[in-house]
Amino acid sequence: MYPASFNYYRAMTLQEALNLLRQHPEAKVLAGGHSLIPLMKLRLANPPALVDIGRIAELKGIRRADGTVVIGALTTHREVEFSEELKQWCPLLPEVAAHIGDPPVRNMGTIGGSLAHADPAADYPAAMLALGATMKAVGPGGERMIAADEFFLGMLTTALQPGEILTEVHVPVLGKGTGWAYEKFPHPASRYAVVGVAVVVRVENGICREARIGITGAAPRAFRATNVEQALAGKRLDEATVRAATENMVSPEGLLSDPFASAAYRAHLCAVLTRRALLRAAERAG
Amino acid sequence: MKVPVTVTVNGQVYQREVEPRLLLVHFIREVLGLTGTHVGCDTSQCGACVVLMDGKAVKSCTVFAVQADGAQITTIEGLARNGQLHPLQEGFWEMHGLQCGFCTPGMILAAYDLLQRNPNPTDEEIRHALEGNYCRCTGYHNIVRAVRYAAEKLRVQA
Missing domain, CATH: 3.30.390.50 (CO dehydrogenase flavoprotein, C-terminal domain)
Known part of the structure; x- marks a missing residue:
């Protein structure tokens, strides 16, 4: 199955990605592609352009800031599943990630992509609500934090606005008790x-x-x-x-x-x- | 729109101009003519199209060739060395891990990914690692034995 034709733009920095989205307002954002590409192959989504953010280094990695764990949007399900840091700090997420798709799917799919896509049957949204996570979105108007409770609006619909990119997921460190x-x-x-x-x-x-x-x-x-x-x-x-x-x-x-x-x-x-x-x-x- | 891509497949560098919508599996099969990678379900479920991209098993029916620009790809054609089958290939042969063989390339590359990070997996771990690869002939039992055979052989070689 072939998707409909589209133009392809690759961003190497977040700023480049935001600029590309401004120039191509009809474009969809491509990360790992494991939610978007199946939809495009079925022609349920026919975006005229894709902005590939998959190589933006600043959107990768897992770090801790006090009582919060910050997970870059491009972190793959496999990285979450096997992260020693997350197993210590927020072990719910590795447990959830291990349930997503299958190992090759987890090698490509990303946490940010899954959340921005908001498939009603995806695994991460349940965890985000249970954890009281916060999503960081960056757009033309600057950056903002969106609570999980306000993020998932409906079938494949989130609080993200056109031109905005989900950059980070913030979850609490799960303490004793x-x-x-x-x-x-x-x-x-x-x-x-x-x-x-x-x-x-x-x-x-x-x-x-x-x-x-x-x-x-x-x-x-x-x-x-x-x-x-x-x-x-x-x-x-x-x-x-x-x-x-x-x-x-x-x-x-x-x-x-x-x-x-x-x-x-x-x-x-x-x-x-x-x-x-x-x-x-x-x-x-x- | 055509986009230039440079992809290293089984150690050989290929430069081609491709449509952005070209899937990696079609790039491998139709542009490069390497037909060992199969298209099964075409919906990222069955695993017949699994190849290694920068060392990790991926479903090449759900990756655009442009996403593989700059990457190292390994397909089933790239596993044998100097006419010697890779221990995984040998294992599938010795343990009767295939019947029709359609799923075998993807099965072997998914198992390759597993053995890289876990050289001594239990049967349960093998089954979990191959969860995304469907076989409609064998009942999986001999596939697990084949992977175990390869794991043992690779540990002896190491």
């Missing part, structure tokens, strides 16, 4: 999440102080299960409590439905996977 887990029911062919649930819990003396739950795959966009989060605050995360809090936690209304998984089945999976993720996270929090 914090547990995390990602549970996923993958589609057997595509490996995308039919439902995926990421959980971060903060536990003090056996009591849950804060739970954050991000769910992907179920709805047109990733969302937080705030009703469950609230139900668990101040409680012990034992099986009975978690079961009670997750039962019928999501209504099938408004969920995605396809021949593989109906909305009702997705709602059921939300409850099952949230329960599993919470119990595993609670165990890790100690």
Whole structure:
């Protein structure tokens, strides 16, 4: 399958990329291409031009700034999966990355590309919501930080504006007493999440102080299960409590439905996977 | 629009002008005439098109040739040395790791990526590493044995 013809522009710096996007407002940004190229091959996307940001050095790498981990947008899923730093600082992300696609896909796909694409069944959005991540976007008007809760607007739609490029992802360092887990029911062919649930819990003396739950795959966009989060605050995360809090936690209304998984089945999976993720996270929090 | 690319494939440098929409797999097969890399599903799932790009396994049906500009590519044609099969190729032969052979080039290059970072993988690790490579003949069992054979041989050689 060939994509429709397009013009190709390669940027070697962020400034060059921003300039190219200004000159070619209809262009799409190409990073690893593992979300965009499949869409172009199916001709669901026919951009007249691509701006390739894949070689911009300043968009690569993982570093720590106090209590925050800064991940460059071009960091591949493989780099996240195997990063010793992330395993220490924010181990939820390597766990999530290991679930994305398959190893060759993880060698090319990038965290920034996946987030900017906002596939409703992508894995990272659930983690970003659970972590309370912040996305840094740079555009013609300068740079701004966008909270994960405000980032995912709908099917393949984010808060990024035309001309803006997602440059960094900021996530908190997960400290002592914090547990995390990602549970996923993958589609057997595509490996995308039919439902995926990421959980971060903060536990003090056996009591849950804060739970954050991000769910992907179920709805047109990733969302937080705030009703469950609230139900668990101040409680012990034992099986009975978690079961009670997750039962019928999501209504099938408004969920995605396809021949593989109906909305009702997705709602059921939300409850099952949230329960599993919470119990595993609670165990890790100690 | 045509764009110049310089790609090193199996140690040989190729300079060509390509349309930006040309996929790496078609560049390898149709422009360079190296047909050992296969097109299977064409949707980045089956892994028949896996090659090494700068040492890492990638699905060449989901990479534009322009993205490979300046890169080192290894295809199945580049693994044998002086008429000697690579231990992975030998392993697939010895352990009956193929039947029709369509998936084999991609399977071998994905396994190559694994053995570079993990020279002594467990069967489970082999299966996980080959998750993105489909075989419709063998049932995978002998493929795992073939990779294990290669891992042992490479460790002895090292």
